[in-house]
Amino acid sequence: MNNEELRKKVDRLIEKIEIPPNRDRKCLYCGKSFYAHNLSQLSCSENCYQSYYNERKRPLKELEKLLAKLKAEQDAMDEIKRSQNTNENILRRNIEIIDHLTIDPLVGTQYDEDSLTKLGIDFAVYDFREKVPNTLNSFELVIGTYRLTLIDPKKLLIKNNSQQ
Numbered sequence: 001m002n003n004e005e006l007r008k009k010v011d012r013l014i015e016k017i018e019i020p021p022n023r024d025r026k027c028l029y030c031g032k033s034f035y036a037h038n039l040s041q042l043s044c045s046e047n048c049y050q051s052y053y054n055e056r057k058r059p060l061k062e063l064e065k066l067l068a069k070l071k072a073e074q075d076a077m078d079e080i081k082r083s084q085n086t087n088e089n090i091l092r093r094n095i096e097i098i099d100h101l102t103i104d105p106l107v108g109t110q111y112d113e114d115s116l117t118k119l120g121i122d123f124a125v126y127d128f129r130e131k132v133p134n135t136l137n138s139f140e141l142v143i144g145t146y147r148l149t150l151i152d153p154k155k156l157l158i159k160n161n162s163q164q
């Protein structure tokens with residue numbers, strides 16, 4: 001033990017002697033004054049402590065447990081809602097962007113994939129993704145009433161199903 005540790009220990013002992021813990025207390029259940037025979041004693045009697053525990057501490061613990069559970073469930077619900085909302089919002093935005101494009105009602109209109117991405121379309125969010133029949137690896141994306149087909153590595157044909 002070095003000098004500093006020794007001095008701290010001495011200081012703590014002096015403090016204990018000069019400021020002894022208050023043993024004249026009020027019972028936490030009935031409020032009666034009592035003298036604490038040991039420092040952890042909080043009630044005037046074992047009966048009072050039992051009553052205090054049964055009537056206040058235990059219900060409080062149960063309440064805290066239930067509130068924590070409720071909060072955890074609420075947090076999980078919020079998280080699910082957030083992720084759903086995010087996808088819903090992106091999908092809505094995709095549809096809004098395509099709504100503003102000029103699309104030939106009969107044969108559809110070709111658009112450059114990069115320019116669509118620049119407009120803000122997120123191709124990762126769609127309603128359905130379907131394989132194009134008689135092709136090896138071509139897919140169509142269904143976004144709202146629109147059908148987007150990759151016809152060239154960088155070109156998409158957009159048709160509006162509702163106008164067919």
Ligand SMILES: [Zn+2]
Pocket residue numbers: 027028029030031032043044045048
């Ligand atoms: Zn008491």
